[in-house]
Amino acid sequence: xxxxxxxxxxxxxxxxxxxxxxxxxxxxxxxxxxxxxxxxxxxxxxxxxxxxxxxxxxxxxxxxxxxxxxxxxxxxxxxxxxxxxxxxxxxxxxxxxxxxxxxxxxxxxxxxxxxxxxxxxxxxxxxxxxxxxxxxxxxxxxxxxxxxxxxxxxxxxxxxxxxxxxxxxxxxxxxxxxxxxxxxxxxxxxxxxxxxxxxxxxxxxxxxxxxxxxxxxxxxxxxxxxxxxxxxxxxxxxxxxxxxxxxxxxxxxxxxxxxxxxxxxxxxxxxxxxxxxxxxxxxxxxxxxxxxxxxxxxxxxxxxxxxxxxxxxxxxxxxxxxxxxxxxxxxxxxxxxxxxxxxxxxxxxxxxxxxxxxxxxxxxxxxxxx
Amino acid sequence: xxxxxxxxxxxxxxxxxxxxxxxxxxxxxxxxxxxxxxxxxxxxxxxxxxxxxxxxxxxxxxxxxxxxxxxxxxxxxxxxxxxxxxxxxxxxxxxxxxxxxxxxxxxxxxxxxxxxxxxxxxxxxxxxxxxxxxxxxxxxxxxxxxxxxxxxxxxxxxxxxxxxxxxxxxxxxxxxxxxxxxxxxxxxxxxxxxxxxxxxxxxxxxxxxxxxxxxxxxxxxxxxxxxxxxxxxxxxxxxxxxxxxxxxxxxxxxxxxxxxxxxxxxxxxxxxxxxxxxxxxxxxxxxxxxxxxxxxxxxxxxxxxxxxxxxxxxxxxx
Numbered sequence: 001x002x003x004x005x006x007x008x009x010x011x012x013x014x015x016x017x018x019x020x021x022x023x024x025x026x027x028x029x030x031x032x033x034x035x036x037x038x039x040x041x042x043x044x045x046x047x048x049x050x051x052x053x054x055x056x057x058x059x060x061x062x063x064x065x066x067x068x069x070x071x072x073x074x075x076x077x078x079x080x081x082x083x084x085x086x087x088x089x090x091x092x093x094x095x096x097x098x099x100x101x102x103x104x105x106x107x108x109x110x111x112x113x114x115x116x117x118x119x120x121x122x123x124x125x126x127x128x129x130x131x132x133x134x135x136x137x138x139x140x141x142x143x144x145x146x147x148x149x150x151x152x153x154x155x156x157x158x159x160x161x162x163x164x165x166x167x168x169x170x171x172x173x174x175x176x177x178x179x180x181x182x183x184x185x186x187x188x189x190x191x192x193x194x195x196x197x198x199x200x201x202x203x204x205x206x207x208x209x210x211x212x213x214x215x216x217x218x219x220x221x222x223x224x225x226x227x228x229x230x231x232x233x234x235x236x237x238x239x240x241x242x243x244x245x246x247x248x249x250x251x252x253x254x255x256x257x258x259x260x261x262x263x264x265x266x267x268x269x270x271x272x273x274x275x276x277x278x279x280x281x282x283x284x285x286x287x288x289x290x291x292x293x294x295x296x297x298x299x300x301x302x303x304x305x306x307x308x309x310x311x312x313x314x315x316x317x318x319x320x321x322x323x324x325x326x327x328x329x330x331x332x333x334x335x336x337x338x339x340x341x342x343x344x345x346x347x348x349x350x351x352x353x354x355x356x357x358x359x360x361x362x363x364x365x366x367x368x369x370x
Numbered sequence: 371x372x373x374x375x376x377x378x379x380x381x382x383x384x385x386x387x388x389x390x391x392x393x394x395x396x397x398x399x400x401x402x403x404x405x406x407x408x409x410x411x412x413x414x415x416x417x418x419x420x421x422x423x424x425x426x427x428x429x430x431x432x433x434x435x436x437x438x439x440x441x442x443x444x445x446x447x448x449x450x451x452x453x454x455x456x457x458x459x460x461x462x463x464x465x466x467x468x469x470x471x472x473x474x475x476x477x478x479x480x481x482x483x484x485x486x487x488x489x490x491x492x493x494x495x496x497x498x499x500x501x502x503x504x505x506x507x508x509x510x511x512x513x514x515x516x517x518x519x520x521x522x523x524x525x526x527x528x529x530x531x532x533x534x535x536x537x538x539x540x541x542x543x544x545x546x547x548x549x550x551x552x553x554x555x556x557x558x559x560x561x562x563x564x565x566x567x568x569x570x571x572x573x574x575x576x577x578x579x580x581x582x583x584x585x586x587x588x589x590x591x592x593x594x595x596x597x598x599x600x601x602x603x604x605x606x607x608x609x610x611x612x613x614x615x616x617x618x619x620x621x622x623x624x625x626x627x628x629x630x631x632x633x634x635x636x637x638x639x640x641x642x643x644x645x646x647x648x649x650x651x652x653x654x655x656x657x658x659x660x661x662x663x664x665x666x667x668x669x670x671x672x673x674x675x676x677x678x679x680x681x682x683x684x685x686x687x688x
Binding site for chain 1: 415
């Protein structure tokens with residue numbers, strides 16, 4: 001009886017579908033918001049991309065939430081608001097990424113050439129830049145000395161860091177027990193947090209004590225970079241060694257293989273792809289370090305292929321000096337162009353290293369049984 | 371009791387003969403150990419050389435220090451600048467990073483999520499000097515109007531006191547660049563912990579009729595809170611120690627409350643700008659300032675690790 005007296009839901013909509021906006025509402029509001037944003041932006045002092053984006057997002061947030069609050073209730077409205085905010089956050093994060101990459105490509109490509117990569121800054125003066133701007137002389141000056149320096153310094157840092165880092169991770173995973181291992185783990189963590197400039201100061205202070213105040217050379221830069229690189233190598237290799245299955249070690253021991261041969265022939269080869277890609281990523285991280293190099297390796301405009309004596313230019317330091325101290329104060333543009341071209345070179349190197357790391361991880365991954 | 375307890379020790383040598391110590395084993399384990407100890411030595415060396423080179427600052431007459439009033443009055447504006455830039459960066463980066471992490475872990479279509487994660491990680495791969503170049507040549511002119519507006523309309527707040535810098539090379543801009551640089555760090559850590567939320571908790575919340583946001587607020591955020599905090603602290607550590615973005619973007623100067631005019635400086639940027647040309651006591655002073663920076667970042671990082679380790683004790687991961 002009582003069932004019959006209950007008011008029937010209005011025809012065409014079940015009780016579940018009540019208080020719900022039609023399916024395409026959000027998309028519709030979004031499109032309308034863009035239109036409104038464009039209109040408002042044009043209304044307030046001329047159309048610009050920034051005001052268009054900001055206004056559209058604001059309109060969308062307000063309209064979408066209000067609509068949902070009226071029809072669907074407060075909880076759904078909050079949910080929609082947060083969803084929109086989360087999407088907006090991701091959109092905002094893309095702005096710097098795209099703009100960095102765009103401005104590096106846009107400003108760097110014009111001066112990025114074989115010439116740029118194969119010549120140094122020796123005997124390039126502000127006068128050249130001025131004449132080049134006036135069209136009286138060609139643009140000259142490149143980053144060969146900086147690229148060479150970056151490769152030498154980073155290479156040396158790798159040679160120092162990888163054995164220490166790899167052996168330490170082997171110690172932590174295979175041997176380390178007790179207080180020593182715990183303190184190493186702890187201090188590797190501490191080392192990860194050393195600001196890069198402090199690492200540079202350390203190398204500068206070390207070389208000042210050993211070889212006299214004001215000693216600057218590529219090797220000091222490599223030492224500074226090693227301080228930053230070692231903890232990264234330890235962390236990544238440790239992680240890789242730890243996921244080597246214990247069964248492999250036990251099988252080797254069961255065959256009577258000594259522990260050190262087990263590690264060298266079984267454990268490390270199994271983890272080698274991860275270790276190699278971790279090392280590559282560590283190189284990619286330190287190759288762009290600027291601060292430690294400008295206090296240890298210094299600046300120069302000439303090619304120096306001996307990292308153990310004299311100042312040595314590196315790509316980041318080159319970018320820094322060209323951007324902050326243009327050769328010609330009155331016509332800085334050629335120097336800025338060189339800075340951007342060098343930044344492009346640097347990013348290409350870093351991206352290449354990242355790509356290589358990924359390839360290594362994929363190509364040399366251990367073959368699993370199945 | 372005593373009779374049953376006795377046999378094992380007697381039996382043990384027979385069943386498991388002690389392995390012969392092989393020279394290869396000894397050499398290898400010893401060299402691994404030495405490498406580990408070397409790390410401790412390096413770190414001790416970092417501390418020792420910095421302290422050694424910094425000492426003359428503290429023994430020197432206070433009038434000889436840059437500024438003429440002793441080390442403390444030299445370093446505190448720098449400490450203020452360092453903290454101010456880092457705080458601005460955190461205020462901007464934290465909500466964004468959490469939003470991005472949630473987007474990748476819970477909102478983006480599954481198929482896209484990993485690729486989007488890579489895109490954010492790309493930001494971490496860009497060298498800091500490139501961010502500096504971008505900040506000074508692209509970002510500073512773009513945001514300058516915003517700082518002018520702040521100075522004109524909210525100038526009564528001390529941090530927005532005008533007149534705003536005409537170049538846009540201000541603390542706020544430097545903070546923004548720092549925010550972009552620490553964004554991937556906070557995002558990566560927050561994303562990891564969000565993805566680790568037990569699926570059962572999430573499904574239980576949804577089954578009770580929670581909306582997606584309510585599910586996140588009730589299941590994901592409480593679970594991930596220690597991870598979020600440690601991610602923020604690690605981002606803070608990075609922002610405190612970051613050099614190039616500030617050294618290039620900020621038009622440095624003396625202490626000022628205003629964040630929209632030229633002025634202020636951070637420890638790291640001061641070192642980068644002055645160290646190459648410094649000599650004598652100035653070098654020692656800069657190294658002492660570096661020591662202060664080291665101490666600050668160390669404290670922040672330790673706090674972050676402590677939070678992580680406190681959590682790992684009762685997490686299901688181990």
